[in-house]
Amino acid sequence: MKQTKYLMNPGRMSRQDNTLKFTPVDENGVEGTPRFLPVEQVSDLYVFGNLDANSALYNFLGQEGIAVHFFNYYEHYTGSFMPREYLLAGKMQVEQTKHYMAAKKRMVVAQAFVEGAACNILRVLKYHHSRDNAKDLGQAIATIEGLLANVPATTDVPMLMGIEGNIRQTYYDCFDAIVGATFTMDGRSKRPPQNELNALISFGNMLCYTACLGTIYHTQLNPTISFLHEPGARRYSLALDLAEVFKPILVDRLIFRMINKRQLQPSDFRVEVGGCVMKEAARKRFVQGFDELLKETIKHRSLGRSVSYRHLVKLECYKLQKHLLGMETYKPFKALW
Known part of the structure; x- marks a missing residue:
């Protein structure tokens, strides 16, 4: 079952096969232990910390229909990455x-x-x-x-x-x-x-x-x-x-x-x-x-x-x-x- 995932800490996200790999990074640039999120379990992502990602990742998220919602330091919603509207009729x-x-x-x-x-x-x-x-x-x-x-x-x-x-x-x-x-x-x-x-x-x-x-x-x-x-x-x-x-x-x-x-x-x-x-x-x-x-x-x-x-x-x-x-x-x- 797909679920919303919340990324509270800053870090780096990339694609690894059909899995999302999130590596937390502290304020000194030191990487923590990576977390792996099977893409079939993710409906959308809420990002509250700085996220380092490239276009290859967003292409992958778009193909899988996964939206990404961004919030800034003051908890204000700033925008979303929305995949192509696949159900619009x-x-x-x-x-x-x-x-x-x-x-x-x-x-x-x-x-x-x-x-x-x-x-x-x-x-x-x-x-x-x-x-x-x-x-x-x-x-x-x-x-x-x-x-x-x-x-x-x-x-x-x-x-x-x-x-x-x-x-x-x-x-x-x-x-x-x-x-x-x-x-x-x-x-x-x-x-x-x-x-x-x-x-x-x-x-x-x-x-x-x-x-x-x-x-x-x-x-x-x-x-x-x-x-x-x-x-x-x-x-x-x-x-x-x-x-x-x-x-x-x-x-x-x-x-x-x-x-x-x-x-x-x-x-x-x-x-x-x-x-x-x-x-x-x-x-x-x-x-x-x-x-x-x-x-x-x-x-x-x-x-x-x-x-x-x-x-x-x-x-x-x-x-x-x-x-x-x-x-x-x-x-x-x-x-x-």
């Missing part, structure tokens, strides 16, 4: 473009993404509100429910994005109450994040975005044609759309879980001129937690069987494909737990 490309170009069709999909995101945000807030009424999240829940009720009446994407922005702002204002006194949100800041909680959110969101991008690649959808976010040069905007639905479930829940279990402490971060960043050990723990969460399974109410969260993202892509082809109306994933 002409009919799907045409229909996806038509739905973007037709304002009414685009709004149906865009509204569904915001609806899914808002419902999952509410699920997170209601969970923490029920666990501890002293956190008093009732007003925020009522505000978001009111904003969600206005989504069907939106007539264009800027109006819809305004509502989505207000939902997110109300939601982020609740973070201080949820995490307690250990961390402080102090408003949402990014590029660069100014404190520990903002650094966690930004890093987690980038992991969710790249997970969605990797999943889209294995479908017939074109990742550059989106509906909620405006398509732009040099970005895979459909992954941004899809990530909106899953960030509350995959990222925010993980953040709250790790903080409440004291798996992350203020000492795991450092503030630099470029913003607040996680130390290497903390970053490894968070990435491990995210990967384990993607592998967790739930009982799917429609399929009647257990599926992983990673597979839920793929099912979301399939639902969107069916909508674009006129087979069924897209209904976003909404957590019930």
Whole structure:
């Protein structure tokens, strides 16, 4: 079974027969013990340290359909090496473009993404509100429910994005109450994040975005044609759309879980001129937690069987494909737990 592999340390990667050879290299240039990754076991690579590789390796990765996602020192996603789109289909490309170009069709999909995101945000807030009424999240829940009720009446994407922005702002204002006194949100800041909680959110969101991008690649959808976010040069905007639905479930829940279990402490971060960043050990723990969460399974109410969260993202892509082809109306994933 293919899996995502995370390269946290700097090193050199090359091809050795049908195996990927990764040799870690320390800051003094001393090579460590090589690791061998059978190519048939790798779905994609997340690179957090400096990677030394040549075009022969990338040709090999492209032939095997393995994407490589890069993050910089400050945990910002910087780009991806994406193999040739081997599953793109002409009919799907045409229909996806038509739905973007037709304002009414685009709004149906865009509204569904915001609806899914808002419902999952509410699920997170209601969970923490029920666990501890002293956190008093009732007003925020009522505000978001009111904003969600206005989504069907939106007539264009800027109006819809305004509502989505207000939902997110109300939601982020609740973070201080949820995490307690250990961390402080102090408003949402990014590029660069100014404190520990903002650094966690930004890093987690980038992991969710790249997970969605990797999943889209294995479908017939074109990742550059989106509906909620405006398509732009040099970005895979459909992954941004899809990530909106899953960030509350995959990222925010993980953040709250790790903080409440004291798996992350203020000492795991450092503030630099470029913003607040996680130390290497903390970053490894968070990435491990995210990967384990993607592998967790739930009982799917429609399929009647257990599926992983990673597979839920793929099912979301399939639902969107069916909508674009006129087979069924897209209904976003909404957590019930």
